[in-house]
Amino acid sequence: MLMRLGILGGTFNPIHQGHLVLAETAREQCGLEQVWFVPTASPPHKTARALVDGRHRLAMVRLAVRGHRAFRARGLEVKRGGVSYTIDTIKLIQARDPRVRLFLIVGSDMLAVTWYQMQELQRRCTFVAADRPSSASPRVLGLRVQRLAMPQMSLSSSMIRARVRAGRSIRYLVPQAVADYIARHRLYRRRR
Helix, strand or coil, X not given: CCEEEEEEEECCCCCCHHHHHHHHHHHHHHCCCEEEEEECCECCCCCCCCCCCHHHHHHHHHHHHCCCCXXXXXXXXXXXXXXXXXXXXXXXXXXXXXXXXXXEEEEHHHHHCCCCCHHHHHHHEEEEEECCCCCCCCCCCCCCEEXXXXXXXXXXXXXXXXXXXXXXXXXXXXXXXXXXXXXXXCCCCCCC
């Protein structure tokens, strides 16, 4: 029997409640048995200027998903290092277990990004997208996408980083364990 597995990749710089709501919405609406959170080592579509070390981002993801029976933190890309291409991760997962049916969970803004080996990605997994309040939902020609009906949350990692730099609270925007980790490791603060 095929396991229905959701993959939610990203920088998670830091992970926040919006990521968790997206994963839970996809789990529920797509009937996923597990959702894997896979932090990138180095994203191909973003500059890594404000990116904290992968071990910190993976640790925060682990803290955020702890206690959810279907959520898992996976360090596949962080451990591999270099630029993280989703297709490499998908191939690795399918090589380890060819019986999985993969669902790639994205925000709708990511549908407009040029993905490396897009046709191969589409052949190997189902794209699942949720609209973000800050962006229109792009229609990408030829791409089959399963849409999620998700509560709209206007959260972003960049907004959370800005709040930390300004000394403002991030309580309820990230899980408390993540907020504690950020404070303990003095992440995202202004450099003096």
